[in-house]
Amino acid sequence: MIWFLEGQASQRDIILGARDALPPGTAIHASHRGDRAEITGLADISYQEPADPAERLAFILDTALAHGIRVIVAGRAGAGYEVHREVFQRAGLVLVTGGTSLETFERVDDKSQFTAQAQRAGLACVPAITVTNADELVQAHAVVSAQGEACIKPAVGIYGQGFWRFRPGVDRFRCFANPDAREVSFSDYLQAYTAQATRPAMLVMPYLAGSECSMDMVCEAGRVVACVGRRKQGGYQTFERDGAAVELAVRAAEHFGCDGLVNVQTRDDAQGVPHLLEINPRYSGGIGYTRATGVNLAGIFATRRLGYPEPPRQWVPGVRVRAITVAAIVSD
Known part of the structure; x- marks a missing residue:
């Protein structure tokens, strides 16, 4: 039996992928701290996790032993x-x-440490300057913008929160009227930045003009056993299983010792050369889209961990997908 603890909303897709690959009768457990029946209700047995971390740990251990669960994700x-x-x-x-250890998280969660580690390992990545105050921000921006457009993001964070692209002459109201564009002038950003005495560490880096590739993969103790790349093309997503971006992502995941369902992000420069952006040691929000390629990553992961034959991989070329919103019934 396998238990998927609280994850992204794509926990639903993970459960479905595992269900399709595991032998009938193999119980799937799932849990979430919130009331998310539309996610956990797809499992054979579901739970609501305690909010307190200490209580949650005891609950997970006791429940797993009581139900004979083998793998906890x-x-x-x-x-x-x-x-x-x-x-x-x-x-x-x-x-x-x-x-496989805390070292993996320490090396990838702090983006400044991650960038330094990647550079030392010879992995192409976006060079970044860490700043912790206004003077450092001004100096870093001067250095980076001398080579082209600059951008900024938190040294620690997820979902792209806190990312902004510095665009000279951009409408001052644009960041309010269209925040999803993530564009602001450096002078306006600096004015807001200095409104508070202390700020968390930020990274100033060149803005790469190419497309971004999000690599969903199954890793086992620092070895990638399956991988599908997703690339946004307008309102659609396309897929790839080889090429420079995939090769870079695989090398990065293996270098940093990833284990499980993880996500690696790269971005191309103007010449189409991929650079490493970040590693997320957890499954992504869009991992469910990869099923359209004929590769069931969640199923591959679950079967291999439980010792069952993994599902066949039947790559479907030329697939494009687009997300739609559907209603999920959560109660009678």
Whole structure:
């Protein structure tokens, strides 16, 4: 049996992928801290996790042992479970967090450390300057913008929160009228930045003009066993399984010791050369789209962890997908 703990909303897609690949009768458990029946209700058995971290850990251990669960998959809070890996091992449970040790999370969660590590490993990545105050921000912007457009993002964060592209002469109201464009002038950003004495560390870096590729993959102790890349093309997403971006993402995941369902993001420069952006040691929000290629990543992951034959991979070329919103019934 396998238990998927709280993750992204795509936890629903993970459950469905595992269900289609596992032998009949193999129980799937799922849980979430919120009332998310549209996600967890697809499992054979579902739970609502306690909000308190200490209570949650005890609940997970007790429940897993009571139900004979073999594999526990951390979704969103991998590092929080990784610190307790020995506790799970002593209980005879297989814990999958996204990494094999805390070192993986320490190296990828802080983007400044991640960039430095990637550069030392010879992995092409976007060079970045870490700033912690207004003077450093001004200096970093001067250095980066001398080579072209600059952008900024938090040293620690997810979902692209806090990312802004500096565009000279952009309408001052644009960041309010169209925040999804993520465009602001440097002078307006600096004015807002200096309104508070202290700020978290930020990264100033060149803005790459090419497209972004999001690589969903199955890793086992630092080895990639399956991978599908997603690239946004207008309102659609296309897929790839080879090429420079895929090769870079695979090298990065293996170098940083990823383990489980993880996501690696790259972005091309103006010449189409991919550069590493970040590694997320957890499954992405869009991993469910990859099923359209004939590769069931969640199924491959679940079957291999439980010792069953993995589902066949029948790559379908030329697929494009587009997200739509559907209603999910959560109660009678």
